[in-house]
Amino acid sequence: MKKTVTVSLGGLVFCLEEDAYIKLDGYLKRLEAGFSNEPDRREIMNDIEARIAEHFREAAPKPDDVINLAQVDRVVGIMGDPTDLGAEQKEYKATSGRPFNSTGKRLYRDPENSIIAGVSSGLSYYWNIDPVIIRILFVITALWGGGGFFVYVILWIVIPEARTAAERLEMTGEPVTAENIGKTFQGSANQRK
Amino acid sequence: MNAENAKAQMRKGVLELCILSILSRGDSYTTDLINQLKNEEMLVVEGTLYPLLTRQKNAGLLSYRWEESPQGPPRKYYALTPKGEEYLKQLEEGWDKLVKTVNAIRSNDK
Numbered sequence: 001m002k003k004t005v006t007v008s009l010g011g012l013v014f015c016l017e018e019d020a021y022i023k024l025d026g027y028l029k030r031l032e033a034g035f036s037n038e039p040d041r042r043e044i045m046n047d048i049e050a051r052i053a054e055h056f057r058e059a060a061p062k063p064d065d066v067i068n069l070a071q072v073d074r075v076v077g078i079m080g081d082p083t084d085l086g087a088e089q090k091e092y093k094a095t096s097g098r099p100f101n102s103t104g105k106r107l108y109r110d111p112e113n114s115i116i117a118g119v120s121s122g123l124s125y126y127w128n129i130d131p132v133i134i135r136i137l138f139v140i141t142a143l144w145g146g147g148g149f150f151v152y153v154i155l156w157i158v159i160p161e162a163r164t165a166a167e168r169l170e171m172t173g174e175p176v177t178a179e180n181i182g183k184t185f186q187g188s189a190n191q192r193k
Numbered sequence: 194m195n196a197e198n199a200k201a202q203m204r205k206g207v208l209e210l211c212i213l214s215i216l217s218r219g220d221s222y223t224t225d226l227i228n229q230l231k232n233e234e235m236l237v238v239e240g241t242l243y244p245l246l247t248r249q250k251n252a253g254l255l256s257y258r259w260e261e262s263p264q265g266p267p268r269k270y271y272a273l274t275p276k277g278e279e280y281l282k283q284l285e286e287g288w289d290k291l292v293k294t295v296n297a298i299r300s301n302d303k
Contacts, residue, residue, distance in 0.1 A: 011266035031240070040247050047223065047243045047269065054224060057265065080238020 004066055010046070010053030014060070020072040024052075027076050030165070034082035052079065083166060101126060105173035108162035117156045125171050204235055209245060210288055211235050213254065213273060213281040220272040222260070246271065254280050 005021040007014055016024065031048065035041035055075045060067055100106050110121035113131070120138060124131035141148030162171045165180075174180050208230075215221060215229055223246070230236035249255045254277035259267040273281070 038244055044243045044247050078239055080240040084238050085240045
């Protein structure tokens with residue numbers, strides 16, 4: 001048994017299973033965020049929602065049909081990931097100026113596993129060592145002369161936070177593909193629960 | 194370097210020309226446009242089309258109107274404006290020239 005969520009999409013009403021709804025909601029939000037540099041992003045989103053509604057209507061023609069996760073996944077595959085759509089382009093350019101290290105990672109602060117600002121967790125991905133070791137070093141140097149404190153604050157200011165799924169993948173060194181971005185997104189959706 | 198990537202870039206580059214070209218033969222509803230482009234394998238993911246259509250509309254190349262549909266909500270029909278026709282002509286000239294140049298380079302190579 002599963003809970004369902006009723007939504008209005010492109011002027012039609014659909015009933016979605018809860019996990020399907022979370023996936024779709026996240027997808028639409030990422031898409032809209034990706035179009036943040038388009039002046040008419042609301043219009044683009046309305047058109048895309050109308051098209052998704054057409055796909056759903058085909059998959060679930062009867063009024064009491066329920067849309068499941070597999071159907072949402074199929075439609076997301078047809079519509080394409082924000083990074084494929086030339087959306088997120090601006091964000092992407094902003095990050096692409098910075099170098100990757102030898103293992104193909106880029107330095108970010110990690111907001112999802114942070115104690116303070118995610119500096120240690122971000123460094124631990126970059127150097128592939130346990131964040132606890134970095135945290136201990138920061139604490140020791142902070143207590144012993146205070147250097148660690150200032151270094152931490154400077155790193156906090158200088159290192160950008162990994163905000164988008166693509167940036168998280170760059171931080172962990174995984175290839176930035178549609179599938180991985182989906183996985184990252186689902187990971188953070190689960191964490192929020 | 195990845196051949197699939199390069200091919201995707203090529204398609205992306207001429208997608209604009211293809212949209213205008215299809216619309217020059219008559220007004221079209223977005224889904225018809227998608228189906229035609231997909232049949233010709235010009236479009237891999239459908240979402241690509243929407244920001245492009247909106248940009249072309251904002252640039253004054255396209256106009257649209259709403260039409261009632263026999264089933265479901267009203268549909269958006271796009272049409273080419275005179276400015277769009279002019280623009281299409283320029284793109285077509287550019288394309289013909291490009292094909293000629295590329296073919297010339299390729300035949301010289303052998």
